[in-house]
Amino acid sequence: MTSAAEQRAAAQGRAGQGGAPAAATAGARRPEPPATAARPGAPTPLGARFRPGPDGTEGTNFALWAGGAEAVQLCLFDDAGRETRVRLTELTHEIWHGFVPGVRPGRRYGYRVHGRWDPWTGARWNPAKLLLDPYARAVDGDYAAFGLPPEVYGHVRDWPEQHVADTVRDDRDSAPFVPKGVVVHDDDDWADDRRPRTPWADSVIYELHVRGFTKLHPGIPEELRGTYAGLAHPAAVEHLVRLGVTAVELLPVHQFAHEDHLLRRGLGNYWGYNSIGYFAPHAAYAASGTTGEQVGEFKRMVRALHAAGIEVILDVVYNHTAEAGELGPTLSLKGIDNRGYYRLQDDARRYADYTGCGNTLHVVQPQVLRLITDSLRYWVTEMGVDGFRFDLAAALARSMHDVDMLSPFLAVIAQDPVLRRVKLIAEPWDIGSGGYQVGAFPPLWTEWNDRYRGAVRDFWRGALPDVRDLGYRLSGSSDLYAWGGRRPYASVNFVTAHDGFTLRDLVSYERKHNEANGEQGRDGSDDNRSWNCGAEGETDEERIRALRRRQLRNLLSTLLLSTGVPMLVAGDELGRTQRGNNNAYCQDNEISWLDWSLLAEPGWRALFELTSRLIALRHRHPVLRRRAFxxxxxxxxxxxxxxxxxxxxxxxxxxxxxxxxxxxxxxxxxxxxxxxxxxxxxxxxxxxxxxxxxxxxxxxxxxxxxxxxxxxxxxxxxxxxxxxxxxxxxxxxxxxxxxxxxxxxxxxxxx
Structure with a gap:
């Protein structure tokens, strides 16, 4: 056995002084473009902010937190892709900043950050890698083109000795292969917008995917399908209004990237739980363009939904990023200050992973907490959204290692004058030790209640040994939430969510059928608590088909008559199926897209009408949506x-x-x-x-x-x-x- 120090010395000796083998450098790097200096500018706000200069000169102020960096270069790109580098020489409280005259909205940019390459201590600076500004308000790059070639990795992926592979620096330029941030200027004051502000107890949430909900809608023009503009279209809004929901909960719309293992199988991350830009609307969902136009298109979508009385809640993923673990790509935070942004193990070469995605953001660090809260406030104040559902929220509530309901993240949210007024929904678990925290979040929060999901599924498939648990779930889960002034609406009741079977598949399959994912059935939960009503999958036997439709009516009626906040999944009200796939996160196709032709079938049309009628009944009768236990x-x-x-x-x-x-x-x-x-x-x-x-x-x-x-x-x-x-x-x-x-x-x- 060799020590870590000996492995490090050996790898550095083989790689040469620069830390990269000849195979990674020869003929790979282009000559560096000339660099110029910026004016001092200001350290706040972070990101790129277009404004007049001190002498009236038009330009953009750039500010980047990079605490341990030795130097920072701003990289500006013209329409032909030519790069100009600008040295940021001003450093204020670990923020590198500068004002660059003449840089206008629409200009693409990124950063190169210089520092030590020493993965054994968690230092992974590599100026050959162009980095996305964490505060970029738009990202120029389309859904299919954002791949992960070897050049976007900070280490040499093909280093022969895998036990030290991530320690050998790759000096090839990543700029041609990564999306760039875009300078955006939008001074919209939202004066003409009227937020619905539906009380929690009156809320009915509808979880949907921007692309999947609109992709096949026959009433939406083809060029708008799959986009923010498509969701804003009257044909899409009409369905939501007729159904009677009060809020849409959008699966992630922050700019996200695809995982390498999916790209190698010809797939991509469809759900979007792989964020890389917390201020940027995902560019692939824009019909109008990706050089800033997506910002205005998103705002117009929010306005259209607000005008219909519908709130907009974002599913946000602040627990991890698309940079994965030590073998993942270098896209943004990893290259800006790896130790400053991520939780590392005692062996600082490795990442602490409470998310199952390779890394976990270190929310206890002030700069990380600032990044998250700045992002949240931005989406509320400048993008018009009404609330957030936090993916794996327990990971955000960890102080050092344990989940702590007095953690900095929860404390900051509780006192923030903007964020404490919007809807906050926790997915109250992560995969780490002690991560299951259903019922434990403080009074400001509501929670996804998976205890409700399990009890209702078990009752209707005949698997409950008694009805004690069901009684609690139907009446608001007082055993979980009747403390600290919490109310029944602390419980977000659901039978299905994006993750798992659709409602129709819940009564049609007893086991998952995830073959299309290419993971040999290893992915997706095996604990589905489903019942196929006598046949696995689709059948022509009318007796079974009728029983399944009845079970769907039972499940939806139970959900909408229960005390708490009901959450529906888009398409469940009209019998959407994923063909038994209970983990369709990588299926950007008809498996995941909503099939609107189902509304033409009498049985599914009747299910929609019943769902709409139950929601209307709930709105009319306060006894069905109580504000107290x-x-x-x-x-x-x-x-x-x-x-x-x-x-x-x-x-x-x-x-x-x-x-x-x-x-x-x-x-x-x-x-x-x-x-x-x-x-x-x-x-x-x-x-x-x-x-x-x-x-x-x-x-x-x-x-x-x-x-x-x-x-x-x-x-x-x-x-x-x-x-x-x-x-x-x-x-x-x-x-x-x-x-x-x-x-x-x-x-x-x-x-």
Whole structure:
């Protein structure tokens, strides 16, 4: 065995003084262009900011934090790709800055940062690599062209001894192979925009992919499909309005890159959870151009959605970047200050990885915290968005190593006058030790509630041993969130998300079918909690097809009648399928794109109509979207409690009933004396409802609770029916035994 120091000495000896072998340097580097100096400029704001100079000269101020760097060169590119290098000689509080006259919006640029090459201590400076400005507001480069040739790696990828491969510096110029930042000037003050500002309790979230939602939409002009402009088109907005959702949650729209292993298989990162530019709208989703035009196009999309009363929430990935681990490319932060931006192990050559993506941003570092919060404020104040869903949020909440709910990141968000006012959603886990934190985030936050997902899936596939957990999930998950002033809307309830089966696939497949991903089935979860209703995949047997549609109605009804904030996935309301692929992150094709022709099929059209009707019902009735947890105590003069549970015998459940297997469960929601006041300051009064969930496979009687709970009940929803038009309006007397269809939800209004 040789020591790390001996390996380092051996590698440096073979590579030569520059740290790179002859194969990596001979004939590879172009002559350096002449360098000029910039005016001093200002250290703030970070990034490229177009403005008049002190003497009225038009130009752009550039500022880059690069704490450990020895020198920084700004690289400007003209339309022909010719490079001009400008030395930034001013250094203020670790920020290199300069003002360059004559640089106008649309100019492309990057940085070369000089410093030591010593991977054993975490130092990976390499001026041969052109680096993207972390604060670039636009990135010029298209979706397909951003590949990862050997030149974009800071180390020599083909070094024969793999155990030291990442320690041998590659001096080939990466500039021809990487996208460039773009100088953007947009002084839009949003004076004509009206943000919807929907209260959390009234929210219905719709998770969608900008490209996938619009790519096949027949009502959107072909040249706009797959773009921000396509999502802003009236045909796209009309569907959202008819459905009744209050917010779209966009899968990542920060500029992202593709992983090498996908590119080698002819695939790409479709979902976008591989960010490289936290201020730049992903260029490939722009119909109008990529030299700054994408910024205005994104803003116009936000305005169109706001005008329709729909909020815009971004799924953001601040936990890691596209630079992966020690064997990953050098695109931005790794070359600016590797040790300053990333969490490193005790062996500083290696990266701490709490994300499964090779690296983890070191959010405890002030410059990293500033990068994230500056980015968040930018998207709120200058791009008009209304909130964020934080991917692997537990990784952001780690202080040194452990998840800490008093961490700098959470503390800064809580006191920020801009960010504390927008919607904040945590994916409350990461893959590190102690990373599962469902229910633990502080009161400002809401959370994806995967406990809800598991309980509802298990109930409808007949796998719950009892109904204790289901009762908590249907009524707002008070066991998780009733602390510290948190409310039921802290729980974002979902049955499906982008990651996993679609709703249709959940009732059509018992195992994943990810062959198209090319990973021999190693990718994607094996814990799907799905049931295929008797046949794996698509079938022509109408009995199974009808059962699947019924199960979809059951799952959607359960979701939209539960207390908390419901989240739908785009296309679930009309039977979208990914053909059993439960990890379609690399499928930019018909597997992932929404198939709008489904709306022409009667069964799927009926599913859309039911979903829209349930959302409208939720909007009309505050008892279905409570702002406070149920107490279980009487609130009205007649002694009725705000929440009661009933067995199929029409009797209130006892403690023993909660521990026993049950195919049917009745949930009574009282609309009397709902906590809070309406807009006029009057007490909130609403109808009362009885929701009956029956997971048994055969019809069964359910006795409707008698007085004082009700005298009569009117059927509002009956999922045993394909078409709902015939079911609503039927009235039953209290105490009667109604026949529940096998596997069905019955919603009744108290008369």
């Amino acid at each position: 149920f107490s279980g105590r009487p609130h009205s003069a007649d002694g009725l409690r705000d929440l009661a549970w009933f067995t199929a015998r029409g009797e209130e459940m006892t403690e023993g009933d909660w521990y026993a297997p049950a195919a049917a469960l009745g949930m009574y929601l009282s609309g009397r004396d709902i906590p809070g006041r309406d807009e006029r300051g009057a007490p909130i009064l609403d109808d009362s409802f009885l929701a009956v969930l029956h997971a048994g496979d055969r019809p069964a009687p359910f006795v409707l609770p008698g007085p004082p709970w009700a005298d009569r009940y009117e059927v509002v929803v009956d999922t045993s029916r394909e078409e709902q038009a015939a079911a609503p309006g039927v009235v039953h007397r209290a105490g009667a035994a109604v026949s529940l269809g096998g596997r069905a939800v019955l919603l009744l209004r108290v008369l």
